[in-house]
Amino acid sequence: MVSAPLFLRRFLPARFRARQPLVPVVRLQGTIGMPMPLRSNITLESVARSLETAFGFGDVAAVAVIVNSPGGSPVQSHLIMQRVRALADEKEVPVFAFAEDIAASGGYMLLLAADEIFADSFSLVGSIGVVSAGFGFDRLIERLGIERRVYTAGDRKMILDPFRPERPEDVARLKDIQAEIHRKFIAIVRERRGARLHGSDDELFSGAFWSAQEALDLGIIDGIGDLRSVMRQRFGDNVRLPLVADRRSLFSRGLLGRSEASAFVDPAEVVAALEERARWGRFGL
Template sequence: MSDDLIAAAKRRFTDLLPQSWRRDLTLVPVVRLSGAIGMNSPFRQSLTLAATARLLDRAFAVKRAPAVALVINSPGGSPVQSNLIFKRIRALAEEKNKRVFAFVEDVAASGGYMLACAADEIYADPSSIVGSIGVVSAGFGFNDMLSRIGVERRVHTAGTRKVMLDPFQPERAEDVDRLLAIQREVHASFRDLVRSRRGALLKGEEDDLFSGEFWVGAQALPMGLIDGLGDLRSVLRERFGTDVRTPLIAPSGNWFTRRANGIGAQIGLDGGIGAGFAQGLADVAEERALWARYGL
């Protein structure tokens, strides 16, 4: 048998091996971080530390991988869950000595941008929405509704501030002042996080960068909010060569199991099927409002 035939046979055999067995390939595991952050729903899995921790552990556990890629598509949500996921990514990156790449799809805004900041390099499409480094709270007021339908509401508290921002009472200036003070603290923490990760890369006035404004990727690049324009495949092939492989680290179980777990969690947490689904629908509406804020 000629040397050419032997070499061809070896290549053919190698191609049939699982990627994890092939030493000639560079592996960069991919974790998708998609959806609003910290919003429970019986119909889809929420983006929380509990939901992502195992995926992140699996991705960073691939010993041969020089890096991990995050594909981010999130309009934000809970600042606490955003920060918890951010810290877990950074802890694993330092522990496993791996570089982290973030690739923004439609949007990485507010808490979604916080997740992107966990990466060493951030890439986006020219039309991706990036930024919104700020804090927002929203609600409704129903202080006249109950009296109009003949319902008397009775509330008894121990503690003068237990009904702060009660939607069934007129808004009080001192309650709003307290909320704004909390928002300023959260916003300051967000600004410090972005500074710590982007540092000297940031260009322009901080009053603009941290105003809550958002930009498309082509605008975010010269501001230093991202490192380049590009997609996962092209960037990683340029960095690691054409033999790079990007296996997706997906949740275990099938679609039905994951949906059933979401429904079960709603029932268990909220005390009943009706209450669970009502809360789930409210969270779906709130998530829809988050996406709509960015025209999506």
């Protein structure tokens, strides 16, 4: 029997549907956070439609999520993870996650949405920690003879302003916030991985990242393998693995984003692009 296109399958009577296990695939690739013309980052807004579609077919055997991300916004990472879990619980569908080049920090949080996590043998996984990075321009503008004038109501309104000297009390405040986020991240890891974790807290939650084999030994992942191989082992050689993507999102980020960037490039965008490159470069990618 000829298999119906994916978007028509839900409307066909059961006797006309192809007898093939269906596992929709959603790809989450890039840094996590607010998109800009030079960057097409992962946000809940950018992936929500694809996730809803993937879980929307009533006869799916599972949903697979591919993650290739060095991290980024903890808020967006958490929102996406929660949405995947909500859909999985609502539809009673198991979720499998697969790390590609890197699934670190917020990228690893995305993996935690899955019931089982796999990685390629060359993947880098983990980095369960929190980082903030920026630049200090106060000496530069002083050399250039630039006087910056800023007026605020509130003593802490300009905390960590890159155009003025760093203040110890500002750094202490930032570290307090980082510690709180780190504690919440650790709690999520413990909740999702439970007794599968092996190793001390100092080893697991230091912010270190590991090879796939090291991550497997620590219980950070469940196995080593690629999407096609693992899904064929679980659901048979005839399993269908259609990639679910939001066409409109791809168009707006791929085409419109480029035209906007070519028309006007904000210096802040250039700095943001360099920071993104640094995120990937930290892992040798």
